[in-house]
Amino acid sequence: MNEYAILSIHGSIILIGVILMTPFGDAIGGFLVNKWPSTATNRGRMLAGLMLVCTGGFTVSAHTLWMHNKLSEGGSVCSGSEILNCDGLIGNPDYNTVPFLNQPWGLLGMVAFCVLLWLAVTIAKEPLALSTPTFLKAGLGATIAGLPVIALLVSYEIKEGLICPFCTTAHIANVIAMVAFFLLLKMYESDEWAPELKKSRK
Amino acid sequence: MMDNLYRSEEASARGEAAIIVISLFFAGLLVVAFTSNPISTGTQPGERAPLFSGKAYDGNGWQTFVFDDLLTPEWSPNSTGDAPWIAIEFMDTDCGHCKTAAEKVGNWAQQYSSTVWDGPEVIFIAVAVEFVADSSRSEIQTFRDSNEHTFPYVDDLDREVVDKWQVGGTPAYFLVQPDGIVAWNSAQTVNSIGWDANAEEVFALSDYTGDQYIELNEAIEQLTKKYGGETQ
Numbered sequence: 001m002n003e004y005a006i007l008s009i010h011g012s013i014i015l016i017g018v019i020l021m022t023p024f025g026d027a028i029g030g031f032l033v034n035k036w037p038s039t040a041t042n043r044g045r046m047l048a049g050l051m052l053v054c055t056g057g058f059t060v061s062a063h064t065l066w067m068h069n070k071l072s073e074g075g076s077v078c079s080g081s082e083i084l085n086c087d088g089l090i091g092n093p094d095y096n097t098v099p100f101l102n103q104p105w106g107l108l109g110m111v112a113f114c115v116l117l118w119l120a121v122t123i124a125k126e127p128l129a130l131s132t133p134t135f136l137k138a139g140l141g142a143t144i145a146g147l148p149v150i151a152l153l154v155s156y157e158i159k160e161g162l163i164c165p166f167c168t169t170a171h172i173a174n175v176i177a178m179v180a181f182f183l184l185l186k187m188y189e190s191d192e193w194a195p196e197l198k199k200s201r202k
Numbered sequence: 203m204m205d206n207l208y209r210s211e212e213a214s215a216r217g218e219a220a221i222i223v224i225s226l227f228f229a230g231l232l233v234v235a236f237t238s239n240p241i242s243t244g245t246q247p248g249e250r251a252p253l254f255s256g257k258a259y260d261g262n263g264w265q266t267f268v269f270d271d272l273l274t275p276e277w278s279p280n281s282t283g284d285a286p287w288i289a290i291e292f293m294d295t296d297c298g299h300c301k302t303a304a305e306k307v308g309n310w311a312q313q314y315s316s317t318v319w320d321g322p323e324v325i326f327i328a329v330a331v332e333f334v335a336d337s338s339r340s341e342i343q344t345f346r347d348s349n350e351h352t353f354p355y356v357d358d359l360d361r362e363v364v365d366k367w368q369v370g371g372t373p374a375y376f377l378v379q380p381d382g383i384v385a386w387n388s389a390q391t392v393n394s395i396g397w398d399a400n401a402e403e404v405f406a407l408s409d410y411t412g413d414q415y416i417e418l419n420e421a422i423e424q425l426t427k428k429y430g431g432e433t434q
Binding site for chain 1: 219222231233240242252383
């Protein structure tokens with residue numbers, strides 16, 4: 001299968017997540033509410049969207065790890081264009097591992113998105129738990145900590161004059177997750193987080 | 203923590219979420235592990251040789267040299283083409299052993315690239331480093347010309363390549379398969395270990411001269427002719 005067809009699958013997971021988080025998510029939530037009642041609320045849709053974004057980030061990171069391995073075997077996985085070219089970056093031993101840890105960037109991405117997904121799933125399961133604000137802040141902090149890493153990887157792309165579409169998709173997923181954690185934290189601080197409690201207080 | 207898990211519903215949510223996420227993580231790892239067979243970059247037999255580029259003296263001047271250009275990534279043990287193997291010597295113009303070895307290395311370079319040799323072509327490269335004393339490009343030129351070598355000498359006076367290739371002393375020799383996998387390394391702990399690309403495992407090379415040390419020519423003769431169809 002063409003690498004961009006596979007990339008579009010990762011992208012679609014992230015895109016559906018983003019749509020769920022936007023006002024358009026209201027309409028989609030209507031279809032999902034029977035299966036997942038939590039999507040009836042803004043909070044539920046935001047969390048569902050965040051989970052999808054983290055899942056998309058995880059799958060695209062796993063794909064870059066697979067590419068890393070395939071390139072080490074001597075193959076070519078994504079070198080169709082002069083600029084959109086993963087081989088020159090994921091296959092470049094000078095750039096393709098995490099400094100000090102010496103592990104592929106894809107593996108770091110898988111771990112990072114799993115941690116974010118764990119935070120999102122835990123919050124979704126117990127939104128009124130005492131630990132929720134801590135988890136929201138942890139998610140926001142972790143995604144902000146990802147920004148310098150993204151900057152480093154983008155600097156490699158600039159240095160080599162190449163763009164790795166798979167890596168870029170993972171970077172975008174991190175930025176979307178950061179925005180989602182920020183909006184959820186804002187929502188938590190407002191009455192919108194648990195409108196049912198607000199009603200019962202009245 | 204176990205106590206928390208029993209008493210707290212929040213801990214239960216965290217535990218359930220962790221089970222879901224850890225399952226996803228390992229499922230991802232398993233898919234990657236079963237569909238790929240990664241080869242690490244390094245200089246031991248079976249590893250992918252580190253790539254390098256720089257300026258090389260070829261007798262006419264200092265030209266751009268790119269190691270990747272010599273490789274034939276599509277090569278396999280059953281290939282029938284004329285993909286060349288690569289022999290690399292790390293040397294220092296001030297190293298006594300390198301000076302002594304210069305004549306035989308020159309002879310090997312001619313022998314294994316000529317049509318007289320019934321095995322696949324072997325391209326020779328020297329990487330000139332600075333271990334012993336101050337060296338310079340003019341010293342490299344003089345060394346190459348005085349030994350009448352015909353292969354390029356790559357300038358590694360800043361020791362960038364030698365560090366990547368983890369060479370601790372000169373001379374050090376490597377034989378690299380056409381696809382870029384290290385087949386033999388003279389400086390490895392057991393000098394007689396070669397890489398079998400068919401079996402994908404190391405094996406012991408024969409010591410023709412009985413001196414308990416495998417020379418580059420012995421490695422070339424045993425490794426390059428091991429695979430079908432790779433003859434000139």
